[in-house]
Amino acid sequence: MNGLVYTRYELLRALRNRRFFFFSLGFPLLFYFVIAAPNRHVTDFDGSGISLPLYYMVGLTSFGTMVAMISTGTRIAAERQVGWTRQLRITPLSTRAYFRAKLLAAYMMAGLTIVLLYGAGASLGVGLPAGNWLAMTGLILIALLPFAALGITLGHLINVDSIGPATGGGASLLAFLGGTWFPLGSHGFLYQLGQLLPSYWLVQAAHTGITGHGWPARGWIVIAVWSALLSLAAVYAFRRDTKRV
């Protein structure tokens, strides 16, 4: 069995889906320029000591990559709709090879989102030490794992007519509770809740670019636990997904 050929065509399919590309990559970018371009000279955003273009670059990178990962579910729901998932079940394709292809396609989209937003930030004068860029990118990629598993799970549980609201609403809620749009502060219910969510640590991963500090142990644990739970859910959802849609 040659999983590489299968994965290669899966990536090619993702790259050729122009409309998906346009909306998935275009919106965070557009959003970024609308907010940050007119305020490119704000060097101390809201008393944080951070320039506004930098603040929103990391915020939208965490949001854009999260959406890119969860959107895997949209493509899977569409494949189920045309009976393709059932077709795959009567081939020897392993669960592992299937997941690898879906995961890599999702990471490819997230990677492109990162490159585009970093480029957009740089075009508005964002400059960071090389170590910060690297640490931020590495942690973001790790923090995206639970969202990839979430996307696959939703794709196999929800039909194509309701997957849009499910992934859009889910991503918005997780972004909101994770502190993507405004700081959660350092106490209170939302802060306590946020600390338990993968989206909070994704935002913190992106903030590594600003602060230079990585996650505390708690961040690693929360991401690891969510990754494990959602991966199990994804495997379960895929294995039971053999019915006619």
Next chain:
Amino acid sequence: MTGTGIRLSRLSKSFRSPEGPVHAVRAIDVSIERGEAVALLGPNGAGKSTTIDMLLGLQPPDSGDVSLFGHTPREAVHRGLVGAMLQTGSLIQYLSVRELLKMMASVYPSPLGVEAVLSQTGLEAIAARRTQKLSGGETQRVRFALALLSDPDLLVLDEPTVAMDVEARHEFWNSMRAFAARGKTVVFATHYLEEADQNADRVVLMAHGRVVADGPPTEIKARVGSRTIRATLPDADPGELAALAGVARAERRGEAVVLSCADSDQAIRALLERYPAARDIEIAGAGLEDAFLALTADPDTDTDADAPPPALAP
């Protein structure tokens, strides 16, 4: 590899529905030898698709057992022994026909060459076309090509010609027979008696989740091939009509009468002799539905007369 073919033993499957449980498949036993081409014939809701789903391991049976060449369905699929064209389904987008076949060939242990499959299924001319630009018939041919990719020992086709026009159907069955001629086992579901007659060595007739007849196509045709005569005849008495030579049953529907015939040639002569005023006469092959209703109403074939009426399989 063992020489055993396909064994379905006491296979049952029910679904929940708002009206109570639906017994889609009721303890059927079917044995198919290697190299046979078998049609699963029956009206919608007879349990054909559910049987095929269980045969392929897509749905677990409630009870009973499936063995494909001595393997479970999952093992057989894993070894690339099974190719299938499911009833509903289209193709994933953003790949050409050739790319899609290459992608799927890569998951099999010893696939046929993609170019060979393209030529066998007559797809060379559209091999470079994107899957989303194909017509319904072309899509079906690509799905057939996907089923052949692994060079399977068993080919399973669930109502494969639904989206095809007459010519496409003809070509499709030619390709299928060419495949079967290589000693392969073929199981296909259809609700067309003619398709079963022309392309199968053997017909398994299903109704209400049961096997109601199993034999060569000629035998099955004789059992379900009765005809009906319909004529406008306002004054005739159904009792007298039923007594005509060749007529099994007579029924009044408004101005018209409908005669179910054991021998329609004899019946039409008798009808016109006795009732010269009969007009608007139509002679039609009985729908399979009617034939199956007749078959399943027979107490010998239906031991479960109190069972709820069959619902359409999902």
